[in-house]
Amino acid sequence: MKDKVVIVTGASSGIGRATAALFAQNGAKVVAVGRNQKDLDELRSSLPKSAGEVKIQLADVREHSQIDRMVVETVDSFGHIDVLVNSAGILKGGNIEDTSLDDWDKMMTVNLRSVFYLTQKCVPHITENTGNIVNVSSVAGTRAFPNVLAYCVSKAAVDQFTRCIALELAAKGIRANSVNPGVVVTNLHSRGGMAEDAYEAFLERSKETHPLGRPGTADEIAELIYFLASDKASWITGGNYSIDGGRALTCAR
Numbered sequence: 001m002k003d004k005v006v007i008v009t010g011a012s013s014g015i016g017r018a019t020a021a022l023f024a025q026n027g028a029k030v031v032a033v034g035r036n037q038k039d040l041d042e043l044r045s046s047l048p049k050s051a052g053e054v055k056i057q058l059a060d061v062r063e064h065s066q067i068d069r070m071v072v073e074t075v076d077s078f079g080h081i082d083v084l085v086n087s088a089g090i091l092k093g094g095n096i097e098d099t100s101l102d103d104w105d106k107m108m109t110v111n112l113r114s115v116f117y118l119t120q121k122c123v124p125h126i127t128e129n130t131g132n133i134v135n136v137s138s139v140a141g142t143r144a145f146p147n148v149l150a151y152c153v154s155k156a157a158v159d160q161f162t163r164c165i166a167l168e169l170a171a172k173g174i175r176a177n178s179v180n181p182g183v184v185v186t187n188l189h190s191r192g193g194m195a196e197d198a199y200e201a202f203l204e205r206s207k208e209t210h211p212l213g214r215p216g217t218a219d220e221i222a223e224l225i226y227f228l229a230s231d232k233a234s235w236i237t238g239g240n241y242s243i244d245g246g247r248a249l250t251c252a253r
């Protein structure tokens with residue numbers, strides 16, 4: 001991964017942060033995209049001296065102009081893009097009877113629309129034959145769960161988006177895959193409004209809903225993303241990869 005140019009969204013926390021750190025530790029030039037300067041500074045300062053360069057890009061992925069600026073500045077700095085990791089995402093509960101149009105739109109905008117737009121802007125700059133895209137989907141993209149309707153639909157769309165662009169970009173040798181994590185301990189649920197005690201209970205329950213007996217870690221997801229983005233995965237495209245302690249096999253909730 002040395003000197004590869006890697007854009008990671010949602011890099012200020014959770015899976016995005018762990019992914020940005022792993023690529024940088026392996027010598028990549030990482031463009032860490034997020035909205036929180038302090039957290040991104042902290043990511044950069046946590047890395048060893050031997051790590052690749054980390055360029056911080058403050059951007060809200062809902063805003064076209066901020067995505068445009070980020071891509072232009074990345075290409076100005078590094079000339080091209082090797083890997084795009086779309087990790088920024090949000091989750092809010094809600095079912096068919098109580099999901100507001102506003103919440104639906106928010107999840108579709110961050111989880112899907114921004115992935116489409118950023119990918120579209122990056123593709124002309126992604127290195128042919130070795131470049132690739134990894135989207136962070138969810139077990140909620142492949143399995144139906146009640147009371148997370150908009151989230152499930154947004155992630156199912158990310159998986160289909162991934163398969164479609166894998167076909168469209170194959171002629172250029174550009175690969176696209178998604179990862180589908182089960183429950184991972186990050187800020188996602190609390191940001192989405194889950195209270196602390198409810199989150200504790202949810203993690204406890206995750207020991208049963210995940211056959212391997214525990215929720216996952218951001219570092220575990222980063223390792224799969226890293227593999228899929230590497231040349232070791234050179235014949236893998238259009239896949240949606242479960243990384244969920246076996247949860248998709250049971251669909252328990």
Ligand code: NAD
Binds near residue numbers: 013060086139181187
């Ligand atoms: P997280 O909340 O720690 O990280 C999400 C990141 O996305 C945050 O840094 C947040 O600031 C950023 N983000 C959200 N909206 C943004 C916007 N408009 N502009 C820029 N950045 C924005 O949670 P996480 O679990 O690391 O989530 C990463 C991805 O993993 C998400 O796509 C999520 O859906 C997916 N995922 C998480 C889990 C889980 O259980 N944590 C399971 C499956 C999939």
